[in-house]
Amino acid sequence: MLDKIYTGYPRFKLKDELGIPKEKIITFPWIQAPYMKRGVLGLDKFEWLNKEWSHLGAQTFDKYVANKIHNKGVLIALSSNGLNAGKKMQALGGKYICDRGSSHIIYQNEILNEEYKRWGFQWEGIDKRIIDKEQQEYEQADYITIPSDFVMNSFIEKGVKKSKLVKIPYGARLDRFKKIGEPEKNKFRVLWVGGVSLRKGFMYALNAFEAFKHRNKEFVVIGAMTSEIKSILGTRQVKNVIFKGNVPNAQLLEYYSYSDVFLLTSLEEGLAMVQGEAMACGCPIIATPNTGSQDLISNGKEGFIVPIRDERAILDCFQKLMDNPGLRAEMSEIAINKVQFLGGWDTYGTNFKALIDKFA
Structure with missing residues (x-):
């Protein structure tokens, strides 16, 4: 046209x-x-x-x-x-x-x-x-x-x-993003894809992860970090967090597929496309309404919708997924079906x- x-x-x-x-x-x-x-x-x-x-x-x-x-x-x-x-x-x-x-x-x-x-x-x-x-x-x-x-x-x-x-x-690139595997058992991997910034609410995500009690947890962070976040992190010790920087788009489906949950806690944006990518790979989402998540998922089905700046709510979602291993598998299947229904x-x-x- x-x-x-x-x-x-x-x-x-x-x-x-x-x-x-x-x-x-x-x-x-x-x-x-x-x-x-x-x-x-x-x-x-x-x-x-x-x-x-x-x-x-x-x-x-x-x-x-x-x-x-x-x-x-x-x-x-x-x-x-x-x-x-x-x-x-x-x-x-x-x-x-x-x-x-x-x-x-x-x-x-x-x-x-x-x-x-x-x-x-x-x-x-x-x-x-x-x-x-x-x-x-x-x-x-x-x-x-x-x-x-x-x-x-x-x-x-x-x-x-x-x-x-x-x-x-x-939409999401359904031709590019698909489920290719399952997360490791006995490990809880949280995935972040996007700018590591105050706008994205990264510190709330990090604080919730640090408060999460799990003997083998991992937070994989993909994306460029702003000077403000670098300044904050320079004053504290961060454990079990892997900062990958920018990763080629074609490699993301591996991270989505092998992570237990995808986390995005933005204060404002439009409709973060990474959410659709995660869903296409069968990775449940924890996101704020300000990511546009309500146009993609129903709370408790394909993932969880949490208020902005609410570390406790994020932590509770981690706990639900850990306490009920079958919940993650159920959400994974629903997420794939939902994103395919939406049509890319x-x-x-x-x-x-x-x-x-x-x-x-």
């Missing part, structure tokens, strides 16, 4: 995007690509530069795409990237869909500010220019696509009309097509 795909990523980064005709992909990497490499260049430590660079990238890319639009159609743009292009499309008689993958930007900014303070850090905050632009996009767009009830509720809480919101949950990315595409067909 797509006429063109505009991206700020350099073309070599798109080599794994199978199934998309290369002639449809138009890259504008001149700002985004250097921004992605700023750490290698030693420039990521300058917060002011990061903000200016990020803002310049979004604005320049948006205006570039706007200049390329000449015919009526439907523009789908990631939030903070589509205001100018969206207006241009609407001026030609077309429609503009703003796609937002996380909670409402004001909600996001507020809860992260609150969380950083809880741990004694200063939250720099989202660039006010980005916040202003996104709010204009929410107002300008014909529809806002969001991935979960959690995100929808954050928008409604901030005054956006429900009639403008269209929930289209993300094909269902996402079908639902998005239904929205676009309204404009036909």
Whole structure:
């Protein structure tokens, strides 16, 4: 259905995007690509530069795409990237869909500010220019696509009309993720896949794991660690935790399959796709509602849904799984059936097509 795909990523980064005709992909990497490499260049430590660079990238890319639009159609743009292009499309008689993958930007900014303070850090905050632009996009767009009830509720809480919101949950790569084995007996392995950060609520997960009484427990942590978490961990001894850093996506199914439970305790995001990956591999989930988990699992069936910042609730879930070995096997089977029923990315595409067909 797509006429063109505009991206700020350099073309070599798109080599794994199978199934998309290369002639449809138009890259504008001149700002985004250097921004992605700023750490290698030693420039990521300058917060002011990061903000200016990020803002310049979004604005320049948006205006570039706007200049390329000449015919009526439907523009789908990631939030903070589509205001100018969206207006241009609407001026030609077309429609503009703003796609937002996380909670409402004001909600996001507020809860992260609150969380950083809880741990004694200063939250720099989202660039006010980005916040202003996104709010204009929410107002300008014909529809806002969001991935979960959690995100929808954050928008409604901030005054956006429900009639403008269209929930289209993300899918999982069912062709890539499948169960290939069982966890080791006499060991309790907890798995974390995602950013190791305050936003993801990592410290609540770690504290619950450390309080869990098991003679052979293991916490495998996959993902990049932020400076705040490094600072906190530098003041304490951590045992039975294996920090793997980044792991190739193709290797994740082994970790999912051989872990007793997958843990994700985020304070905010949209719909963490790693949850669907874990389910496809038969790994039960412990997650907060703020991960979008309620759109994937029912509490007590494919896993557990726990309140944010609730270490006790996480610990209780660990205990239930340990005390009842059959529960894990039961949840594993239900999780596989559920994620297959949800349909993966094909269902996402079908639902998005239904929205676009309204404009036909």
